[in-house]
Amino acid sequence: AIAMTQSPSSVSASTGDRVTITCRASHDISSLLAWYQQKPGKAPELLIFQTSFLQSGVPSRFSGSGSGTDYALTISYLQSEDFATYYCQQYVSYPRTFGQGTKVEV
């Protein structure tokens, strides 16, 4: 199975900050990477698919980049509603695997 390692596991930030979360795969995943946001007690929501494509309705302050084994999610101007936990997921092969999550907190 492909292991996904996210960093940091948590980040303290303030509204207006620029936040970057990284995700490293144990093998080349050919840009088949998604990012999800999850708030407490809620289901995850898809933010970005195929590394950099924004899901419909997701604000443009979210962006994704990367290739090969190294990927990143950037929130360019943190808003109050962005405090949540973020997960990366590879889907190049089964089993699909998630990173362990990054909590963005005040």
Add this chain to the structure above:
Amino acid sequence: EVQLLESGGALVQPGGSLKLSCEASGFTFSSHGMSWVRQAPGEGLEWVSTILNNAATYYTDSVKGRFTISRDNSRNVLSLQMNSLRAEDTAVYFCARDKYGSEDSWGQGTLVTVSS
């Protein structure tokens, strides 16, 4: 509007069985792959199983031989039959719609607790 509604979660004893269902609406169910993803209390997300629109199925190693994913395209229902349940299967189970590998719509989840 895409809607996914899970049901069937319960408290079950170790070694027991349970069947989860997910009723889908708002899209052409038969055209999409569907997945189950779980989240143990206080933990991260874990992909469990996917069934593609051609009925091909995939499982994470820890549930192979114990869980069976299936779909009924006539009723727009996704199912997960879970046998030989273990304490480590305790989690909220989410049903999700597949979008070329990512999961673009999720249900609210159903809680499975395996405990004596």
